[in-house]
Structures are given as structure tokens and as C-alpha cells.
Amino acid sequence: MSKPDFISWTQSHLGAFYEAREDEVFANAFDAAFSPSCEVRVNHAPSTLDALRESVSSRKVATRGVALSWENLISTGDSPDQPSVVAGTLIVTRSMMFLIRAAPAHRLTHINFSARVELPEDSNVQADGNDDRRRITSLYLTSVDIVPPIHFATPHPVSQEERE
Template sequence: MSKPDLISWTQSRLGAFYEAREEEAFASAFNAVFSPSCEVRVNHAPSTLDAFRDSISLRKAASRGVTLSWENVICTGDNPDEPSVVAGTLIITRSMMFLIRAAPAQRLTYINFSARVEPLEPSGVQADENDDRRRITSLYHTSVDKVPPIHFVTPHPVIQEEQE
């Protein structure tokens, strides 16, 4: 089985836990991407992996759907068996359970990330037969939430022509 390149690996693994709907799937996807000793910085402040997981989990509340958009994702290396850094921008569009003007409310989260991806030693983490033993060992995560503008229908006056 060939290993996916580091950009594809990072996008699929990060995407899996951002898109997970059930808590069990979220926890499984989260644990599959991060080393237990991962160094985490959220908005340039040191954080724990547990606090980061909880903040991601809380953002999912009241959402009923997620769309991911990746931009400018780059990688420092092309060998999946060597440590590398994958960095880029992720835009998450969450559709909420409540409506605004007969359409689901939305929330946008813009994330700039830098993740150090390393292959772990066999004794590090238990893995199944499909696991390639790569994990994120360091993550810099900068995010901001935005609400997209609501587009209201603008009434236009109707001008009637004079009839002769």
C-alpha cells in the first residue's frame, strides 16, 4: 500500500475530525492525527491537546453541516517517511440549525495552520493495519470566526409608463 503525500494526508486527517458529526467519530479522527505529546499553540498562545480538542468540539455545536475549503497548502518535504511541515489555510463553512431569512445561518472559520508531521516509532502509538504511523507532533493554529453577510432583498420602485 503506497502512502499518500503529506499534503493529502494532512488534508484528509484534519478534514475528518472537522467534518465528523458524532462525538465518537470526532474523537477517533482526532486521535488518529495527533501525537499524544503534540505541542499546540492556538492563536500564538500555548495550549494543551485536550483544550484544543474541546474548543474544536464546542464550535461544532448547533451546526448541521460543514464544508471545507483548502487554500495555499504547502509542504517542506516530499518524503512521507521524513519529518516535514505542512502549512496552509482552511476555511470552514458551518451551516447552523437555525434559519435566517428562510436559509440556514452560516458561520465561517478561517484557519491558518502549520503542522509538523512525523512518522512515529513503532512503540509510540498503537496502530491498525491501515495506519501509516504518521502523526502531527507540533501544531500552530490561528483562527478567526466570521459571520457571512446576510443578503436582503432590496425593493426597487416600479415605474409605470404613461399610456396614451
């Protein structure tokens, strides 16, 4: 079985935990994506894998659904056995459980990321379901949360012709 390219691997592994609805599915997807010793930087500040896990998990509260949009993905590697850096933009659109003007409220998270994907030196890392031991060993991300504008109907005067 051929191994997927680094961009597809990164999209499927990052996407899996952002889209996960159940806590157990989220935890398994998160663990399948990251090496336990992964270096994490969020908005240029050192962070931890546990802090990243909590941040992503806490954003699932009151979420009805998630849509992912990937932009400008690039990869430095072409050999599955060698490390590669995958970088790009991920836009996470969350549909909330509450309504605004009879439609679900939305929250957008724009994430610019750079992830080093490689076979970790830690021999305790288990292969995922596809017999793939690759993991993200370094993650740099910059993210910002955006609330899209609410579009209100603009009233206009009714002309005499429209009334008749």
C-alpha cells in the same frame, strides 16, 4: 501499498475531525491525527491538545453541515519516513440549524496552520486503518471566526408600466 503524500495525509486527517458529526467518530479522527504529546499553539499562545479538542468539538453545536475549503497548501518533505511541515489555509463553513431569511445561517472559521507531521517517537502510538503511524507532533494555528453578511432584498419603487 504506497503511503500518501504529506499534503493529502494532512487534509484527510484534519478534515476527518472537522467534518465528523458523531462524538465517537470525532474522537477517533482526532486521535488518529495527533500524537498524544503534540505541541499546540493557538493564535500565538501555548495551548493543549485537550483545549484544541474542546474548541473544535464545541463549534459543532447546532451545526447541520460542514464544508471545507483548502488553500495554498505546501509541504517541506518528500520522503514518507522523514518529518515534514505542512502549512496552508483551511476555511471551515458551518451551516447552522437555525434559519436567517429562510436559509441556513452560516459561520466561517478561517484557519492558517502549520503542522509538523512525522512518525512519533512514542512507541504506544497505534497505526490507523491504513497501517500509518504518522501523526501531527506540532501544530501552530491562527484562526478567526467570521459571520458572513446577510443579504437583504432591496425594495425599489414600482413604475407605472410595471403596475399595468
